[in-house]
Amino acid sequence: MENDVIFIGKKPVMSYVLAVLTHLNSGNDKAVIKARGSTISTAVDVSQVVINKFMKDLKISNIEVGTEELDGKDGGKRNVSFISIVLNK
């Protein structure tokens, strides 16, 4: 499960699309796209490009949103939203 996670950052959408496709074409039946904060919209884009352009039989089996507490730059805590999108063959 942990090994199925593709974490979304600030790179272009296609970088993560390629990561998901590589993962699913390496003997894995599942990929979990995770993102925090402003990259959440990129995570949704990645799921849509993978499904609509490359693997039309792939299904979204679960979507979760929530809040994580991260260490802030000033030593305090800050809350950040996350999304987790589970893709299954």
Add this chain to the structure above:
Amino acid sequence: MENDVIFIGKKPVMSYVLAVLTHLNSGNDKAVIKARGSTISTAVDVSQVVINKFMKDLKISNIEVGTEELDGKDGGKRNVSFISIVLNK
């Protein structure tokens, strides 16, 4: 159902939090937070602030992501991702 939709734009998160709270405190049991493109992350933030800070008994009953075709500026079509988060009392 259509009347339960709060559409997320470029305003601050708290504007939409207030819109959702007002909707749910006006005799409605359901609110649907919808967003397209880069405002998707704001939609997730809005759902989390509403639940964690204001209405802890609220449940997310469904989350949907998908692609919509919009008219582009050049007269062509462009695809844009959306999210829909359903909150229920």
